[in-house]
Amino acid sequence: xxxxxxxxxxxxxxxxxxxxxxxxxxxxxxxxxxxxxxxxxxxxxxxxxxxxxxxxxxxxxxxxxxxxxxxxxxxxxxxxxxxxxxxxxxxxxxxxxxxxxxxxxxxxxxxxxxxxxxxxxxxxxxxxxxxxxxxxxxxxxxxxxxxxxxxxxxxxxxxxxxxxxxxxxxxxxxxxxxxxxxxxxxxxxxxxxxxxxxxxxxxxxxxxxxxxxxxxxxxxxxxxxxxxxxxxxxxxxxxxxxxxxxxxxxxxxxxxxxxxxxxxxxxxxxxxxxxxxxxxxxxxxxxxxxxxxxxxxxxxxxxxxxxxxxxxxxxxxxxxxxxxxxxxxxxxxxxxxxxxxxxxxxxxxxxxxxxxxxxxxxxxxxxxxxxxxxxxxxxxxxxxxxxxxxxxxxxxxxxxxxxxxxxxxxxxxxxxxxxxxxxxxxxxxxxxxxxxxxxxxxxxxxxxxxxxxxxxxxxxxxxxxxxxxxxxxxxxxxxxxxxxxxxxxxxxxxxxxxxxxxxxxxxxxxxxxxxxxxxxxxxxxxxxxxxxxxxxxxxxxxxxxxxxxxxxxxxxxxxxxxxxxxxxxxxxxxxxxxxxxxxxxxxxxxxxxxxxxxxxxxxxxxxxxx
Numbered sequence: 001x002x003x004x005x006x007x008x009x010x011x012x013x014x015x016x017x018x019x020x021x022x023x024x025x026x027x028x029x030x031x032x033x034x035x036x037x038x039x040x041x042x043x044x045x046x047x048x049x050x051x052x053x054x055x056x057x058x059x060x061x062x063x064x065x066x067x068x069x070x071x072x073x074x075x076x077x078x079x080x081x082x083x084x085x086x087x088x089x090x091x092x093x094x095x096x097x098x099x100x101x102x103x104x105x106x107x108x109x110x111x112x113x114x115x116x117x118x119x120x121x122x123x124x125x126x127x128x129x130x131x132x133x134x135x136x137x138x139x140x141x142x143x144x145x146x147x148x149x150x151x152x153x154x155x156x157x158x159x160x161x162x163x164x165x166x167x168x169x170x171x172x173x174x175x176x177x178x179x180x181x182x183x184x185x186x187x188x189x190x191x192x193x194x195x196x197x198x199x200x201x202x203x204x205x206x207x208x209x210x211x212x213x214x215x216x217x218x219x220x221x222x223x224x225x226x227x228x229x230x231x232x233x234x235x236x237x238x239x240x241x242x243x244x245x246x247x248x249x250x251x252x253x254x255x256x257x258x259x260x261x262x263x264x265x266x267x268x269x270x271x272x273x274x275x276x277x278x279x280x281x282x283x284x285x286x287x288x289x290x291x292x293x294x295x296x297x298x299x300x301x302x303x304x305x306x307x308x309x310x311x312x313x314x315x316x317x318x319x320x321x322x323x324x325x326x327x328x329x330x331x332x333x334x335x336x337x338x339x340x341x342x343x344x345x346x347x348x349x350x351x352x353x354x355x356x357x358x359x360x361x362x363x364x365x366x367x368x369x370x371x372x373x374x375x376x377x378x379x380x381x382x383x384x385x386x387x388x389x390x391x392x393x394x395x396x397x398x399x400x401x402x403x404x405x406x407x408x409x410x411x412x413x414x415x416x417x418x419x420x421x422x423x424x425x426x427x428x429x430x431x432x433x434x435x436x437x438x439x440x441x442x443x444x445x446x447x448x449x450x451x452x453x454x455x456x457x458x459x460x461x462x463x464x465x466x467x468x469x470x471x472x473x474x475x476x477x478x479x480x481x482x483x484x485x486x487x488x489x490x491x492x493x494x495x496x497x498x499x500x501x502x503x504x505x506x507x508x509x510x511x512x513x514x515x516x517x518x519x520x521x522x523x524x525x526x527x528x529x530x531x532x533x534x535x536x537x538x539x540x541x542x543x544x545x546x547x548x549x550x551x552x553x554x555x556x557x558x559x560x561x562x563x564x565x566x567x568x569x570x571x572x573x574x575x576x577x578x579x580x581x582x583x584x585x586x587x588x589x590x591x592x593x594x595x596x597x598x599x600x601x602x603x604x605x606x607x608x609x610x
Contacts (some may be wrong), residue, residue, distance in 0.1 A: 100125035100126055100129065101125065101129070103118070115572060115610050116570075120134070121134065121135075121136045122135050122136065122137070123135030123184070131187055131188055131189050132185075132186075132187050133185070133186055133187075133190075133195075134183070134184070134185050135183075135184040135185075135186075136181075136182070136183055136184075136610075137180075137181075137610060138179075138180070138181050138182075138609070138610045139178070139179070139180040139181075139182075139607065139608070139609050139610075140177075140178070140179055140180075140606075140607070140608045140609075141176075141177075141178040141179075141180065141605070141606075141607050142175075142176070142177050142178075142605070142606050143175075143176050143603055143604060143605040143606070144173075144174075144175050144603070144604045145173065145174045145176075145601065145602065145603045145604075146171075146172070146173045146601075146602045147172050147173070147174075147472065147599075147600065147601040147602070148170040148171055148172070148596070148599045148600050148601075149170055149172055149473075149474060149475075149599065150167060150170060150474060150475065150477055150591075150592040150599075151167070151168045151169065151170055151172070151213065151214045151217050151475070151477075152166060152167065152168060152214065152217070152475065152477040152478070153165055153166060153167065153168040153214060154168075154214060154215045154216030154217070154222050166477060166478055167477060167592065167593055167595070168213060168214040168217075169214060170213070170596060170599070171212070171213045172210070172211065172212045172213070173211045174208065174209065174210045174211070175208070175209045176206065176207070176208045176209075177206070177207045177208075178204060178205070178206050179204070179205045180204045180205075180236070181202070181203050181204075182200065182201070182202040182203075182237065183200070183201050183202075184198065184199070184200045185198070185199045185200075186198035186241075188243070192251060193246065193251040193253070194243050194251065194253050194255060195241070195243060196243045197240070197241065197242055197243060198240070198241040199239075199240050199241075200237050200238075200239055200241075201235075201237060201238050202235075202236045202237035202238075203233060203234070203235060203236070204233070204234050204236050204308055205231070205232075205233050206231065206232050206233075206234070206303075206305075206306035206307075206308055207229075207230070207231045208228075208229075208230050208231075208305055208306060209227070209228070209229050209230075210227070210228050211226060211227050212226050213226065214226065218355065219355045219356060220355060220356025220357055221356065228305070228355075230305045232305065232306040232308055232310075233308070234302075234303065234306065234308025234309045234310065234311075235260060235309050235311050236260070236262075236275050236308065236309060237259075237260055237261060237262065237275060238259050238260045239257055239258060239259030239260060239261040240257070240258055240259055241255055241256070241257040242255065242256050243255050244256055244283075247285070250287045250288075252283070252284050252285050252286070252287065252288065253283050253284065254281070254282075255281075255282055255283055256280070256281050257279070257280045257282070258278075258279050258280075259277060259278075260275060260276065260277045260300075260309065261275060261276075261277075261278065261280065262274070263275075263276070263278070263280070263293075263295060263297070265324065265340055265342055265376075265378070266338065266340070266378065266380040266393050267338075267380055267381075267382040267391055267393070268391060268393065268419070268421075268459055268460045268461050269457060269458040269459050269460055270393050270395070270417065270419060270454060270459055270490075271342065271376060271378065271395060271454050271455060271457065272320065272322075272342065272454065272455040272456050272457075273456065273457070273458040274299075274456045274458075275309065276297040276298070276299050276300060276309075276320075277297065277298060277300065277315065278295055278298065278320075279295065279296055280293060280294070280295035280296075281294045281295070282294070282295075288328070289327065289328045289329065290325065290326065290327055290328075291325070291326040291328075292323075292324065292325045292326070293322070293323065293324050293325075294322070294323045295320075295321075295322050295323075296319070296320070296321050296322075297319070297322075298315045298316070298318065298319050298320075299315065299316045299318040299319075299320070299456075300313070300315055300316065301313040301314075301315070301316055301351075301500065302499040302500060303354065303499075304353045304354055304355065304497060304500055305354065305355070307499055316346075316348050317346065317347045317348050317349070318344070318345075318346045318348060319344070319345045319346075320342065320344050320455065321342075321343045321345075322340065322341065322342040322343065323340070324338055324339065324340035324341070325338065325339055325340075326338045332383070332385050334383045334384045334385070335381060335382070335383030335384065335385060335390070336381065336382055336383050337379070337380075337381050338378075338379070338380040338381065338382075339378070340376070340377075340378040340379075340380065341375065341376070341377055341378075342376040342378070343373070343374075343375050343376075344372075344373070344374050344375075344376070344455050344503070345371075345372075345373050346371060346372055346373075346502055346503065347371035348369075348371075348502060349369060350369060351500060353497070353500055357481060357496070358481065358496070359496045359497060359500040359501055360496070360500070360501065360502055361502070362405075362480065362482050362494070362495065362501060362502070362504065363480045363481035363482070363496070364405060364479065364480030364481070364482050364494065364545055365405035365480075365545075366403065366405065366406065366407075366408065368403060368408075370401060370402055370403060370502065371401065371402045372399060372400065372401035372402065372413065372502075372503070372505075373399050373400060373401075374397050374398070374400075374401075374413050374503070374505075375397070375398050375399055376395050376396070376397050377395065377396045377398070378393065378394060378395040378396075379392075379393070379394045380392065380393045380394075381393075387424055387425070388422055388424055389422065389423045389424065389425075389430075390420070390421070390422050390423075391420065391421045392419070392420040392421075393417070393418070393419045393420070394416075394417065394419075395416065395417040395452070396415075396416050396417075397413055397414070397415040397417075397452055397453075397505070398413060398414060399412075399413040400412050400413060401413060401449065401505065404444075404447070404449060404506055405444070405504065405506040405541070406444045406506065406544060407445055407446075407447065409447055410447070411446075411447045411448060411449045411505075412447065412448055412449070413449045413505045414448060414449075414450055415438075415439045415450050415451055415452035415453070415505055416437075416438075416439045416452060417436075417437065417438045417439070417452045418435075418436065418437045419434075419435070419436040419437070419461060420434070420435055420436075421433070421434045421435075421461060421462070428519065428520045428521075429517060429518070429519055429520075430517065430518040431515075431516075431517050432514075432515070432516040432517065432518075432530075433514070434461060434462040434512065434513070434514035434515075434516065434532070435513050435514070436461070436462070436490065436510065436511070436512040437509075437510070437511055437512075437537070438451075438452040438490075438491050438509045438511075438537065439451065439452050439509050439537055440452075440507060440508045440509025440510075440536060440537030440538035440539075440540070440541070441505070441506045441507060441508070441509070441538060441540060441541050442540055443540055444506060444540050444541045444543075444544035445544070449505035449506050450505070451493070451504070451506050451507035451508065451509055451541065452491065452505070452507075452509060453491060453493040453495070453503040453504050453505055453507060454489075454491060454493075454498075454503070456498055457486075457488075457489050457491060457498065458488055458489075459488075459489070459490045461490065462490075462512060462514040462516070462530060462532050463514070463528075463530030463532065463558075463560050463580075465488055466528065466530065466560045466561075466562045466578045466580060466603075467530060467532060467560050467580055468558050468560060468580035468581060468582040468599065468600070468601050469485065469490070469532065469534055469555070469558045469582060470485075470488065470489065470490050471487065471488065471580065471601060471603075472485070472487060472601060473485065473487040473489075473497075476494060476542075476545065476591070477591070477592065478546055479494075479545035479546045480494075480545060481496060482494045482495060482496050482501075482504075483495065483496070483497065484591070486498040490510065490512070491507070491509075491510055492507060492508050492509070492510055492536065492555075493507045494506070494507045494508075494541065494545070506541050507541055508536040508537060508538055508539055508540070508541055508542050509536060509537030509538055510534065510535070510536065510537060511534070511535040511536075512533070512534050512535075513532070514530060514531065514532035514533070515530070515531050515532075516528065516529060516530035516531070517529055523569055524565060524566050524567055524568075524569055525563070525564070525565050525566075526563070526564045526565075527561065527562070527563050527564075528561070528562045528564070529559075529560070529561045529562075530558075530559070530560045530561075531557070531558070531559050532557070532559075533556075533557055533558075534555035534556060534557075534558060535553045535554050535555055535585075535587070536551075536553045536555060536587055537553075538553075539551040539552070539553055539587065542591070546591070548590070550590075551587055551590040551591065552585065552586025552589070552590050553586070553587050554585030554586045554587050554588075555584075555585050555587050555588050556582050556583050556584040556585040556587075556588050557582070557583040557585070558580065558581075558582050558583075559580065559583070560579065560580035560581070561578065561579055561580075562576060562577065562578035562579075563576070563578070564576050571607075571609060572608070572609050572610070573606075573607070573608055573609075574605075574606070574607045574609075575606050576603070576605040576606075577603070577604055577605075578601075578602070578603045578605075579600070579601070579602050579603070580600065580601045580602075581598050581599065581600050581601075582598065582599045582600075583597070583598055584596070584597070584598075584599065
């Protein structure tokens with residue numbers, strides 16, 4: 001009887017399979033019939049039964065024409081026998097008291113010295129098991145530099161008998177060591193929303209040793225020789241950030257930050273990029289598509305040799321009031337536009353630096369204390385248009401100053417600035433094209449100052465500090481105690497220093513065209529090269545300062561190359577070797593002679609971060 005019943009079921013199943021395969025029914029009906037036939041064959045044992053999956057509570061699907069494949073065996077790892085969270089009377093799971101340390105409960109523990117895994121000292125998990133976090137960071141930044149820079153002969157003598165000239169030997173070397181320690185304490189789970197309140201402090205210690213070939217190039221007293229050792233501790237950040245409110249479920253917000261804090265008015269640091277005391281209201285709207293800043297800063301005096309903030313001195317009479325707004329995906333998707341207005345009032349008095357040189361007023365022209373009010377109207381954009389990456393900046397400066405550099409009457413300020421850098425990626429190569437224009441003053445003795453100058457520039461552009469022109473401070477020899485261009489600056493603004501000097505709107509301006517490329521040789525190694533051609537926009541102020549006619553406009557050709565190595569694929573250790581050369585043009589030769597056909601800079605830099 002059983003055998004007969006089994007044969008009948010086989011016959012029935014085969015019949016259903018045949019009907020599903022050869023009938024004229026629709027596709028869906030045929031599939032349903034075939035599935036029914038398969039189920040019958042599995043039920044009576046002709047086909048092997050499928051394996052039940054305990055993790056999904058489902059029977060896995062079988063590939064047509066293939067038997068069911070058994071699932072691999074899984075071993076649940078729970079060596080400490082940790083029980084699941086208990087269920088309360090309502091049937092819901094009880095909350096875990098400290099969900100941040102579940103992995104440690106299971107035996108995954110990492111030492112505090114490990115920066116690559118979860119660590120309470122770098123803000124990966126709260127210090128109290130709830131929502132209070134502490135993030136510590138330590139940076140060592142060391143660099144050794146050798147360079148040739150035009151250097152004047154000291155008025156009291158060179159230290160070498162028989163030399164009486166304006167231009168001296170050009171060799172220089174420097175060793176700089178920076179140690180930076182930062183502590184950031186905040187409350188709130190920042191996975192989806194800003195912190196409720198945040199405190200941050202950053203201290204920086206700098207040691208620098210500089211050697212030159214000429215006495216009095218570093219310090220006012222020639223008896224101090226050609227070497228200088230100096231150290232300084234600066235407070236670079238000291239602020240509190242209060243989260244004022246959330247506006248919607250996407251955490252658009254308003255926040256207020258008070259204290260010494262970093263800020264940049266644009267994407268590449270063309271106008272103002274510094275860390276100064278101030279108050280800043282900022283936030284976003286429309287799911288972060290709109291962002292805004294309103295801020296007021298009063299600049300601190302800085303230690304000249306290190307560039308760090310000096311909080312032991314009274315703040316400068318140099319006030320900055322600004323507002324900007326960002327719009328993402330405008331006017332193209334993937335491109336961010338920013339409109340900004342910056343007002344700068346400066347009425348600084350007389351000031352001598354720690355090396356004994358006068359900083360304010362600059363030792364050029366009338367040498368009288370000067371005040372100015374200038375407003376910068378700017379547009380900045382950053383992002384990509386299809387395959388083309390693009391950064392662009394435009395500023396127009398309008399205002400007035402109490403008197404000009406060369407005239408006692410007040411002058412009106414009208415100056416402009418444009419810069420753009422486009423790049424495109426070709427697999428492991430990125431090619432860049434850069435261009436910049438800063439207007440120069442056309443007449444040193446009229447009542448219009450048309451030379452563009454920034455507040456405190458730190459440009460990331462055209463090779464940045466790898467470039468000879470941008471990385472070096474070049475003194476204007478024979479034209480007063482000012483520099484033609486500042487270290488980590490692009491504008492030939494004829495200031496004493498960007499740290500302690502005043503903006504100067506009677507300057508020659510700049511034109512720059514550059515071509516560069518980045519080569520990602522390996523995930524840890526990159527080579528970057530840049531070739532820039534530079535010109536003065538107008539040489540009228542240079543001719544007035546030097547009492548020299550027909551100064552050429554061509555500054556020269558700036559070529560640089562850098563190798564960047566990250567041995568651990570991260571930014572924790574970065575090694576950089578770079579070299580740059582300036583082949584002087586007619587304008588540079590007019591100012592510094594023809595004795596040297598090339599000026600060079602060689603840099604070795606190591607950054608270690610925890």
